[in-house]
Amino acid sequence: MKNPTLLLIMILCAGMSAHAQIRINDPGKVVERQAENRANRKIDQAVDKGFDKIEEGIGSLFKKKDKKSKNDGESQTEQTDSETNTGAASAASSGDAAPGTMPKPTLQSYGKFDFIPGEKVVAMEDFSQDAVGDFPAKWNTNSSGEIVTIEGTEGKWLMLGPDGVFYPEFIKSLPDNFTLEFDLACTSEMSYYTARLRTVIAQVASPMEEFGHWGTYNGYKKDAVEVGLHPKDAGGDQGNTAFVVFGGQAGQEFMQNEKSFPAFHVPDHNLVKVSIWRQKTRLRLYVDDYKVWDLPRAFVPETKYNFIAFANGGYSVESDRYFISNIRLAVGAPDTRSKLITEGKFSTTGILFDVNSANIKAESYGVLKDIAGVLKENAAVKVKIIGHTDSDGDDANNLALSKKRAESVKEALAADFGIDKARMETDGKGESEPASPNTTSEGKANNRRVEFIKL
Structure with missing residues (x-):
């Protein structure tokens, strides 16, 4: 190739x-x-x-990394969801990173990360169904953009054109409790004068009528919430900015936060993971493992939010570009304590693993911490941890992988959270007990799960 x-x-x-x-x-x-x-x-x-400008043979934004073998376990669909090579460049990373690669974050480095994804995945977008060079078929825009690959990263990305709004047409309603996760990248020498990349959550009747040419929501109406990120702050090239605009009964509010996100200002690694968590009126925003905002009254209860978009107000330098990928929308407020202790079973898609591996990804920390807290509060409870996969790949390999992943969860709960191993049994079911049909990306994501059964 x-x-x-x-x-x-x-x-x-x-x-x-x-x-x-x-x-x-x-x-x-x-x-x-x-x-x-x-x-x-x-x-x-x-x-x-x-x-419209082509240049060959000059460096790279993301340095090339050795690709892992894909000869066993689950298919590329799962790999895109379960391994995205992003995360904070943490000092607590185990070992030195290879030249040109990001230091891999660990569970310990995410010790303050309390994000817990929604319990059911309802929308996923990794652009796997779209051809490189095309605008994604399930999206719309008043600007331009195309699918690309970025050297050194897995999967495909949507490169956002100038001055516009980009939105998935398949998201049509948002409940009181949901989580939105996505990977965000930008060029290595992003101009300070380039507008922030905005994530808009709104109630709209006609998206293209209500959003202007410049990608800015008209008037910051009270039925919209925006969060924005930029890789540099007003002080120069060592900081970042984040802002949130949200509506309320008394008008709009604007708040700004300046924080250096390690992965988002290193020239070779301008890539972060963004996590947004809505609980009724509450808004939490995370960049990698850092909690940027925790606002108790950002969303308006009466508003029926039905729209998510990424708004770009314009590039100051023509070489600037934003990229998004691995978008994951999940709904429901996980109630670990009630489901495990009262109902006797808790299932989560929030424990993620590396490709064809039992290595737990660092962003799983919040879910593991939540489960460990329930087990500590109920010291007499014993559980069986069961791993599940989707139907892609070889049946036997998926079965073996699911067992290894369950064992990894047990080891993490013991080593990182002090749960007695004697209280935990493990098993794996592979693809044999799907929670959803394996016909869509969302269904497969819901099947890649870990269950906790009260014994």
């Missing part, structure tokens, strides 16, 4: 390989070749503004 090196502001012209990957080191050099391939582009001016 050919993987020509591209600058981050560019896309392949017609006739070049559809499997190109994005690479960038010095966006400033782009200006020298702005018109190099404009004649080959036959799309509207909005696309031309940012996507």
